[in-house]
Amino acid sequence: xxxxxxxxxxxxxxxxxxxxxxxxxxxxxxxxxxxxxxxxxxxxxxxxxxxxxxxxxxxxxxxxxxxxxxxxxxxxxxxxxxxxxxxxxxxxxxxxxxxxxxxxxxxxxxxxxxxxxxxxxxxxxxxxxxxxxxxxxxxxxxxx
Amino acid sequence: xxxxxxxxxxxxxxxxxxxxxxxxxxxxxxxxxxxxxxxxxxxxxxxxxxxxxxxxxxxxxxxxxxxxxxxxxxxxxxxxxxxxxxxxxxxxxxxxxxxxxxxxxxxxxxxxxxxxxxxxxxxxxxxxxxxxxxxxxxxxxxxxxxxxxxxxxxxxx
Numbered sequence: 662x663x664x665x666x667x668x669x670x671x672x673x674x675x676x677x678x679x680x681x682x683x684x685x686x687x688x689x690x691x692x693x694x695x696x697x698x699x700x701x702x703x704x705x706x707x708x709x710x711x712x713x714x715x716x717x718x719x720x721x722x723x724x725x726x727x728x729x730x731x732x733x734x735x736x737x738x739x740x741x742x743x744x745x746x747x748x749x750x751x752x753x754x755x756x757x758x759x760x761x762x763x764x765x766x767x768x769x770x771x772x773x774x775x776x777x778x779x780x781x782x783x784x785x786x787x788x789x790x791x792x793x794x795x796x797x798x799x800x801x802x803x804x805x
Numbered sequence: 806x807x808x809x810x811x812x813x814x815x816x817x818x819x820x821x822x823x824x825x826x827x828x829x830x831x832x833x834x835x836x837x838x839x840x841x842x843x844x845x846x847x848x849x850x851x852x853x854x855x856x857x858x859x860x861x862x863x864x865x866x867x868x869x870x871x872x873x874x875x876x877x878x879x880x881x882x883x884x885x886x887x888x889x890x891x892x893x894x895x896x897x898x899x900x901x902x903x904x905x906x907x908x909x910x911x912x913x914x915x916x917x918x919x920x921x922x923x924x925x926x927x928x929x930x931x932x933x934x935x936x937x938x939x940x941x942x943x944x945x946x947x948x949x950x951x952x953x954x955x956x957x958x959x960x961x962x
Contacts, residue, residue, distance in 0.1 A: 698868055723890045735845075745894070
């Protein structure tokens, strides 16, 4: 993958970041995240347990979806530039769902000697339902 | 915040510190799980040039579960069968690199009660974890809000 570097001079308020899409999330994707994160709550991988808890099937960890949003965000601002990342979980993501992540810059300013941008983030499923609402702050490098 | 909330005895409760080495292999595993192929997680020479070394993804400290001992966990008194993850926030103060060892200390920073959507009362507990590196510098705050949903209101005949 090639990495584009985002400079403060090249951003304006209202700019949208390139979207990141996860097509048809699988149970294997969910299990991989369970193993990577250490979150083995059975609601995320055990069909019998999920049904007993009255869910139709297992669903993704909120933090897996947050990870997809973070990927979209850091592809845009650059990992070292990130200062704050916040997510709110609004709906579950089920196996087979297609998740689209995106966001936009809402504010560009200088503070404490840094070139900062702030913005909104989202993840939506294939029906257009929001599964994550988020926000971020980043301190960008300058060309000067 | 009203008096009742200010007095919630759970606020300020803390756990024993957890020591968490930041490992290259774990970073790769975690980055793959979130489908993130950024070379800052995979290519050591690229990462060194761009960021002083391989960095963990923004949500990587979720892997702390592998390092926690029972004494690091805090009793929040919630019914885990009704608990959902509501919000998660990360504040990055200093860079973290593979090879660092973080010390995590968690405390309950807030407890709030709100009316449930279908009656009853829900409880929101915010856990704040402070991460210091091996030089004692604070690198990161993670704030996790978990929600205990309201018990279904029982019908009285």
